[in-house]
Amino acid sequence: MTRRSARGQSLPVYEAKYLTALEGYELHARARMLYQAGWTLRSIGESFQPARARSTVRYWINTPLPIAGPAPLMPTAPVPTLATTVAPPRPPRRALTPSEKTEIAELAPVARKYRATMAPGHRAAIANRTLTDICATLHHTDRVTIRDLAEAASVSYRAMARRVS
Numbered sequence: 001m002t003r004r005s006a007r008g009q010s011l012p013v014y015e016a017k018y019l020t021a022l023e024g025y026e027l028h029a030r031a032r033m034l035y036q037a038g039w040t041l042r043s044i045g046e047s048f049q050p051a052r053a054r055s056t057v058r059y060w061i062n063t064p065l066p067i068a069g070p071a072p073l074m075p076t077a078p079v080p081t082l083a084t085t086v087a088p089p090r091p092p093r094r095a096l097t098p099s100e101k102t103e104i105a106e107l108a109p110v111a112r113k114y115r116a117t118m119a120p121g122h123r124a125a126i127a128n129r130t131l132t133d134i135c136a137t138l139h140h141t142d143r144v145t146i147r148d149l150a151e152a153a154s155v156s157y158r159a160m161a162r163r164v165s
Contacts, residue, residue, distance in 0.1 A: 005040045006080030015078050016047035026074075031060040033077040043080075093143045100138065101152045107131040108153035132163055139164045 011019070011034070022030055034044050041061075045052040096104070110127035118125045131153070138144040150160035 004038055004082050006038050006043070006082055007040060009039075009043060009080050011039060011043050011047045012078055018075075019044070019047050020049075025063075025065055028060040028063050029065055030074060030077070031057055032065075033074065035061050037077040038080045038082060039077075091143060093145055096138070096144055096148050096152055100134075104131065104134065104149065104152040105154070107134070108155065112155075135160065136164045 010016075015034070019027070019030055019034070031044055035041065035057075041054040041057040045054055045057045107127045107130055110124055111131040114122075114124040114128035135149050135153070139146060139149060146157055146160050146164065149164070150157045153160060
C-alpha cells in the first residue's frame with residue numbers, strides 16, 4: 001500500500017501540545033504513528049518550538065522501539081484530510097503529416113552542415129533557421145513530440161530537444 005501524505009497541513013493544536021509533552025521512545029512512537037497516519041515530516045517537526053528538522057523527525061520514525069516493557073497507551077493519531085485533485089486533461093498530441101516529415105527530412109541534412117562562422121545568407125544557415133523554426137512551432141504550438149521530430153530529422157532525441165528549447 002502506498003502512503004499518501006497531507007502536504008501543506010499543520011498538526012491540530014491539541015496534537016502539537018501532546019507531542020511536545022512527550023520525550024524519548026514515547027515521542028518516537030507518537031511521531032511514527034502520525035507519519036503512518038499521513039502527516040508529513042515537516043508538519044510533525046514544525047509543531048515544536050524551535051521547529052525540528054525533517055531529518056530529525058525521520059530519525060525518530062526509523063528508530064527501533066524497545067521490546068521490553070508495556071507499550072505506552074496513546075490516543076489514536078488524528079488523520080489528516082487528504083486532498084484529491086484531478087489534473088485537467090491535456091490536449092492530445094498530434095502526429096506529423098507526411099508533408100511535414102518530408103520537409104524536415106529535406107532540411108535536416110543541409111542544416112547539419114551549418115557552422116556559426118557561416119554567413120547568414122548561406123544555404124546551410126537558412127536551412128538551420130528554417131528547421132529550428134518549424135520544429136519549435138510544431139513542438140510548442142501543435143504539441144508534436146520531440147521523438148517524432150527527431151525521427152523525421154534522423155537525429156537523436158537530445159539533439160532535437162536542444163533545437164526546440
